[in-house]
Amino acid sequence: MNTSLKILTSVLTLFGALLLLVLVISCDGLFSKQPDSEPLARVGNAFLYKEDIESLLSASINQQDSASIVANYINNWAIKQLLYSKAQINLSEDEIAAFERLVANYRIDLYTRAYKEALILRGEDTTITDSQLQRFYEEEKENFILKEKLVQLRFVQLPKQFLNKEEVIERLKRFEGADQVFLDSIGVQFTKLNFNDSLWIPVSRIVQEIPPISFDNEDRYLKKSQFFELEDSLGVYLGKIADVRSINEIAPLTYIKPTIRQVLLNRRKLEFMRRLETEILDEAVKQKEFEIYEKEK
Structure with missing residues (x-):
């Protein structure tokens, strides 16, 4: 069987x-x-x-x-x-x-x-392996064109009364091992933070999290390797841009991994059901549980 x-x-x-x-x-x-x-x-x-x-x-x-x-x-x-x-x-x-x-x-x-x-x-x-994800990405990458700009950045929002802003700016720009340890140690003093600059973030999310940045001015601040310092009534926003992917570029694999994984699982599910249905029919025919009557000529 x-x-x-x-x-x-x-x-x-x-x-x-x-x-x-x-x-x-x-x-x-x-x-x-x-x-x-x-x-x-x-x-x-x-x-x-x-x-x-x-x-x-x-x-x-x-x-x-x-x-x-x-x-x-x-x-x-x-x-x-x-x-x-x-x-x-x-x-x-x-x-x-x-x-x-x-x-x-x-x-x-x-x-x-x-x-x-x-x-x-x-x-x-x-189970979907990294090699399966990579292979599918390479074969189908032309189908993963970005419709929204993506940005990698590390970012903090400071209260307006924060006293040690200059050191935070220096360490956020340099971001070596000791700097990361220091920033983590005082992270409870920040209003918001994101130190994972390998994460791709849509511009729409950045506009939500950093009010001084809007769709009208994002080209000015969200450029590769750029550092920005912005301020409003809510606080001070410091950010260092690691990388940018523009509209109509191919989406990075790390950003669309969940989508590719679901596509592969759906394909596997369909193939599993097609194979199962075929085997059920074949078994039913062998056991004489299913037959099609031919019309007399």
């Missing part, structure tokens, strides 16, 4: 239990089996029981609100039941048949979708 069918068999027991539970519930509804408790309301042969509304109520709701919630629920339930009954009487046979087909198809879709997801969870390999 191949790998996909082994997965199919292993999931079958778990899914079968779920299927049995749903069938039991469906049969209860089909044969209108009534609980032992007294009903709260009736419309024709349909009954509403206390158990049906227990999820609506909680200890935090007072008695008056509870009564109002229950009354509204009962009325809405009754309206739906009455409309459903009248629809069965007043709709044409063709319309009812069409709706029944839709319901049947939707029921099948729900079961098969849940079953496929269970199979995928059991059998899909979600």
